[in-house]
Amino acid sequence: MSNDNGVLVKVNNVEKVFRRGSEEIHVLTGLSLEVPSGDFLALMGPSGSGKSTLLNLIGGLDRPTAGSVSIGGERIDQMGDRALAAWRARHVGLVFQFYNLLPVLTAERNVELPLLLTHLSKADRRKHVEAALNVVGLSHRTKHYPRTLSGGEQQRVGIARAIVTDPTILLCDEPTGDLDRKSGDEILSLLQALNREHGKTIVMVTHDPHASGRAKRTVYLDKGRLSSMKPE
Amino acid sequence: MKFFHLTWSNLKRKKLRTVLTLLSILVAFVLYGFLCAIKQALTGGVSMAGADRLVVRHKVSIIQLLPQSYEARMERIPGVSAAVHQTWFGGIFQDPKNFFPNMAVEPEKFMAMFQDFVLQPAEKEAWLKTRTGAVVGRGTAKRFGWKIGDRIPITSPIWGQPPNQPNWEFDIVGIFDGATKGTDTSQLFFRYDYFDEARRGGKGQVGWYTLRIQDPNRAAEVAKRIDEEFANSPFETKTEPEGAFAQAFAAQIGNIGAILIAVVSAVFFTILLVAGNTMAQAVRERTEELAVLKAMGFTNSLVLVLVLAESCLIAGTGGGLGLGLAWLATSAGNPLPGLLPVFYIPPFDLAIGLALVAALGIIAGIFPALQAMRLQIAVALRRGA
Structure with missing residues (x-):
C-alpha cells in the first residue's frame, strides 16, 4: 500500500493544538515524518512530548489542527468520520499499554471483534482468529477470559486482535509499559517477528530504551518536534 | 446478529445490576397487565355495548322502578324496533x-335482544317451558359447580321471600357462553313472570329497559322522543345509549381510565429512571472500551446502535417476561369472579404494552447511546491511560 518511494506513512508539517479553557496547548509543532513500508519505528521522548498524539494522528484516531497525514497515499486527515472508521478497520492494528481487552469476552471473542466489521462468515472468522492466536502462541488459551490471563498473555491477545485483519500498519502505544522485563521481551520479540517475517510496518511509542533497541530505527520527540538524536 | 454476543456479554458484566433492573421492569409490566385486565373487567360493558341499543331507566335513579306497561308504549315510538326489560x-x-348479578327477564325477547349470550336451542326451549327455569353464564356455573338440572336456592334482600317458601328456588335449564371473550358470563337470568307473581311488592314494575333502534345515527333523536313520551308522569325516564349507560355504571367506582393512566405513568416514569440510570452507568464505566471499539473501526452509528440494542434487550427481556407472566396469570382464571365479570388482557392493551417495552428501551438508552456515539477516541483513551 506504500507510494512509489516505498513510503507508507507521510506526516507533513503537522500541528496539533489542544484547548483547555482559554489556554492553547501546542502539542505538535510543524512536525514531518516519513515511515517506509516494512519499517519498525520506535518513537521516544519524555512525557507530554506528543508521542501518543502523533501515533493517534497516524492511526486516524484524531485529526491534526494543521498539516496533512497520508497513509499509503491516502489523505486520512481529510476523510469523514465514517470513511475514517472504515479505513481504520481495514488498515490499522492497535496495541495498547493496558491491553484494553473487553473483560466480558474470551480471548477468541476479543480477537474476533475487528472481524465483526468484515463480511466474513462465522466459520471464516473462526479460522482467522485461530491463525492470529497461533501466531502469538496462545492457541491453547482461546476460551480464557482476560482476568485469567497474565499481563504478557493479555498483551499477546491484544496483538492477535491487532493483526487478525492483516492491517497495513501496526501502531503500538507503550506495548511493554505494563509488563515485567521477561514478558516485555517476549512481546518485543513477537513484534520483531511480525515485522521481519510478516513484513508488518510497526510504529511503536515507548519510554524504554531497551524496547526501542529492538526497533529498526528510533526517532525522538521533544516539545512537539522530531529529532533523530536523543534530547538532553 | 453477529453483534448479539457482544451485547449479551455486556449485560452479564454486572449480573446483579442487570437482574435487579430486569426485575423492576418485569414487575412494572406485570402490574401493567393486571391493571389492563381490571380496567377491561370494569369497563368491558362499554366496549361490548351495542351501537343500536338504548337503555331507558327512571330519571331519578336506576334503583327506581318503571311500569311494565311502558314496554308497549316504547315499541310504538317511531325508530324503536324492540324493547325488553330487566329487573x-x-x-x-x-x-x-x-x-x-342476577336479573328477571322475559326469556324470548331477552335472548333475541342480547345475542352475545349463546344458549343451545334445547336449553332455550327448556327455559321457555319451565316457569322456575333460569339460565346461568359459564363463569358462575363453574364457580359454584352448577349444572343443568340443579335446583338452586337464592335469597333476595330486596324482594324478600316468595309466599310459603323460605327461599327463591330456580331450576338451572341452561348454561350460556359468551359470543366473544369479553362477554360477561357471570350473570344469571330467570323468568320475569315467575318473579312478578311471587314477589310481595312492586308488581307490574321493572328495573330498566333496553331498546333496539332502527338507525343508530338517530339514537339521540329517538332517546329524546322516549323521554318526552313519559315526561310529567310519575315515572319519568332517562334514555341513553347502552355504551353511555355502561360508562356511567363503571364511573361509579371512579374514572378507571384516568386511574390506570396515573398509576401506569408513575410506574413507568420510575422504571425509566431505573433503566436510564443503569444504561448511563454502563456506558460511563465502559468509556474506554467504547473508545477501543471505535479505534478498531466501529462507526459512530454502530456504537449508537449497540448501546441502544443493549437497552432494548434489557427492556425487551424484562418487559416481555412481565407481559408474558401477566398474560399467563390472567389466562389462568379470574381471581375475583364475584367482583370482576371478565378478567383478561385485551389484545390491544397487549400491543400497547409491547410498544411501551420498545419505547422504554429506546428512551432509557438514547442519551447514553448518543454519549457513546459522540465519544472522542483520543480523549477517551487518554482519560483511560
Whole structure:
C-alpha cells in the first residue's frame, strides 16, 4: 500500500493544538515524518512530548489542527468520520499499554471483534482468529477470559486482535509499559517477528530504551518536534 | 446478529445490576397487565355495548322502578324496533360474599335482544317451558359447580321471600357462553313472570329497559322522543345509549381510565429512571472500551446502535417476561369472579404494552447511546491511560 518511494506513512508539517479553557496547548509543532513500508519505528521522548498524539494522528484516531497525514497515499486527515472508521478497520492494528481487552469476552471473542466489521462468515472468522492466536502462541488459551490471563498473555491477545485483519500498519502505544522485563521481551520479540517475517510496518511509542533497541530505527520527540538524536 | 454476543456479554458484566433492573421492569409490566385486565373487567360493558341499543331507566335513579306497561308504549315510538326489560334481583347464593348479578327477564325477547349470550336451542326451549327455569353464564356455573338440572336456592334482600317458601328456588335449564371473550358470563337470568307473581311488592314494575333502534345515527333523536313520551308522569325516564349507560355504571367506582393512566405513568416514569440510570452507568464505566471499539473501526452509528440494542434487550427481556407472566396469570382464571365479570388482557392493551417495552428501551438508552456515539477516541483513551 506504500507510494512509489516505498513510503507508507507521510506526516507533513503537522500541528496539533489542544484547548483547555482559554489556554492553547501546542502539542505538535510543524512536525514531518516519513515511515517506509516494512519499517519498525520506535518513537521516544519524555512525557507530554506528543508521542501518543502523533501515533493517534497516524492511526486516524484524531485529526491534526494543521498539516496533512497520508497513509499509503491516502489523505486520512481529510476523510469523514465514517470513511475514517472504515479505513481504520481495514488498515490499522492497535496495541495498547493496558491491553484494553473487553473483560466480558474470551480471548477468541476479543480477537474476533475487528472481524465483526468484515463480511466474513462465522466459520471464516473462526479460522482467522485461530491463525492470529497461533501466531502469538496462545492457541491453547482461546476460551480464557482476560482476568485469567497474565499481563504478557493479555498483551499477546491484544496483538492477535491487532493483526487478525492483516492491517497495513501496526501502531503500538507503550506495548511493554505494563509488563515485567521477561514478558516485555517476549512481546518485543513477537513484534520483531511480525515485522521481519510478516513484513508488518510497526510504529511503536515507548519510554524504554531497551524496547526501542529492538526497533529498526528510533526517532525522538521533544516539545512537539522530531529529532533523530536523543534530547538532553 | 453477529453483534448479539457482544451485547449479551455486556449485560452479564454486572449480573446483579442487570437482574435487579430486569426485575423492576418485569414487575412494572406485570402490574401493567393486571391493571389492563381490571380496567377491561370494569369497563368491558362499554366496549361490548351495542351501537343500536338504548337503555331507558327512571330519571331519578336506576334503583327506581318503571311500569311494565311502558314496554308497549316504547315499541310504538317511531325508530324503536324492540324493547325488553330487566329487573335487578340482588339474589344471594348461600353467602353474601358469593356475589353475582342476577336479573328477571322475559326469556324470548331477552335472548333475541342480547345475542352475545349463546344458549343451545334445547336449553332455550327448556327455559321457555319451565316457569322456575333460569339460565346461568359459564363463569358462575363453574364457580359454584352448577349444572343443568340443579335446583338452586337464592335469597333476595330486596324482594324478600316468595309466599310459603323460605327461599327463591330456580331450576338451572341452561348454561350460556359468551359470543366473544369479553362477554360477561357471570350473570344469571330467570323468568320475569315467575318473579312478578311471587314477589310481595312492586308488581307490574321493572328495573330498566333496553331498546333496539332502527338507525343508530338517530339514537339521540329517538332517546329524546322516549323521554318526552313519559315526561310529567310519575315515572319519568332517562334514555341513553347502552355504551353511555355502561360508562356511567363503571364511573361509579371512579374514572378507571384516568386511574390506570396515573398509576401506569408513575410506574413507568420510575422504571425509566431505573433503566436510564443503569444504561448511563454502563456506558460511563465502559468509556474506554467504547473508545477501543471505535479505534478498531466501529462507526459512530454502530456504537449508537449497540448501546441502544443493549437497552432494548434489557427492556425487551424484562418487559416481555412481565407481559408474558401477566398474560399467563390472567389466562389462568379470574381471581375475583364475584367482583370482576371478565378478567383478561385485551389484545390491544397487549400491543400497547409491547410498544411501551420498545419505547422504554429506546428512551432509557438514547442519551447514553448518543454519549457513546459522540465519544472522542483520543480523549477517551487518554482519560483511560
